[in-house]
Amino acid sequence: MTTPTPFNDTHGTLLDEATLRIQRRLPGPIERVWNYLADSELRRQWLASGTMTPQVGASFELVWRNDELSASPDERPEGFGAESRATCRILEIDPPRRLRYLWPDVGDVSFELEPAGSDVLLTLTHRQLAGERLILNVSAGWHAHLALLVARAQGTRAPSLWSTWKRLRAEYEERLAAGATPR
Numbered sequence: 001m002t003t004p005t006p007f008n009d010t011h012g013t014l015l016d017e018a019t020l021r022i023q024r025r026l027p028g029p030i031e032r033v034w035n036y037l038a039d040s041e042l043r044r045q046w047l048a049s050g051t052m053t054p055q056v057g058a059s060f061e062l063v064w065r066n067d068e069l070s071a072s073p074d075e076r077p078e079g080f081g082a083e084s085r086a087t088c089r090i091l092e093i094d095p096p097r098r099l100r101y102l103w104p105d106v107g108d109v110s111f112e113l114e115p116a117g118s119d120v121l122l123t124l125t126h127r128q129l130a131g132e133r134l135i136l137n138v139s140a141g142w143h144a145h146l147a148l149l150v151a152r153a154q155g156t157r158a159p160s161l162w163s164t165w166k167r168l169r170a171e172y173e174e175r176l177a178a179g180a181t182p183r
Contacts, residue, residue, distance in 0.1 A: 008150045011175065012139050018107075020126045020139055024146050025119050026153040033120045034096030036149060037111050045069075046148035046158075058090045062103075066161050069148060075162035077169075106138065122146075136176065140169035 012022035026033050036042045040049045046069070048062040064084040067073040073082065091108065092100040100110035107128035114121045124142055129135045144165040151158035 009147070011172065012143060014135070015125075018127065018129045018135075020124075020129060020135070020142065022124045022142055022146060024122045024124075024150055025116060026122055026150060028115065028118050028120045030096045030113050030115055030120050033113055033122060033153065036153065037099055037113075038095065042152075045152050047145045052090070054090075054093050054095060056090055056093060059087055060090070060101075062086050062088055066165075069158070069161035071160035071163065075160060075166070077162065077166060106134070122149075132176065136169055136172050139172045140165050143168045143172075 008024050010023075012020045015021055036046065038052055038054065040051045043049060044065075048064040050060050050062045052058070052060040062085065065082065066080070066084075067076060067082050070076070076082070086103055086106070088101045088103050088109075090099070090101050092098055092110070096113060098110065098112050100108065103109055107126050107130075110123075110125045110127075112123040112125075114123070124146065126138055126142065129138055144159075144161055147164055148158045148161060150156075
């Protein structure tokens with residue numbers, strides 16, 4: 001069991017008005033971390049399920065059931081359903097180092113994995129974010145989901161997704177209002 005590092009809880013950074021980047025350090029090897037991105041059952045434990053064919057142009061469905069990642073469905077924010085689905089399309093794939101896909105109406109998402117000693121540096125970049133509401137929801141969402149990934153990979157107790165998302169959404173909103181990039 002690894003002790004979480006402060007790096008693994010830093011806020012994302014807006015690289016420009018439509019691009020978010022978040023980095024996390026996870027215990028390796030790189031193939032293990034890749035499986036958390038590519039395998040539906042492992043991905044379901046921190047983000048969303050959905051079987052993925054590892055080839056450029058392939059479509060796959062992501063199915064979020066965030067109540068299952070939370071202490072209680074009562075934590076769910078108003079306006080969010082118990083389930084959400086999106087049909088995405090793989091734009092680039094280079095196992096176990098890079099996955100990039102198009103999430104319709106939400107943007108272009110890439111995960112890059114780099115060995116860092118016995119750990120792996122995960123860099124998530126979400127491009128084509130349109131509007132402050134989407135930027136805030138996506139920033140808080142990725143940050144909260146990555147907190148679950150870090151916990152799963154480290155073998156520690158995962159935080160409740162919805163309560164974490166609500167706290168982070170308020171933090172990102174405060175940071176954006178103060179003129180800071182959501183770091």
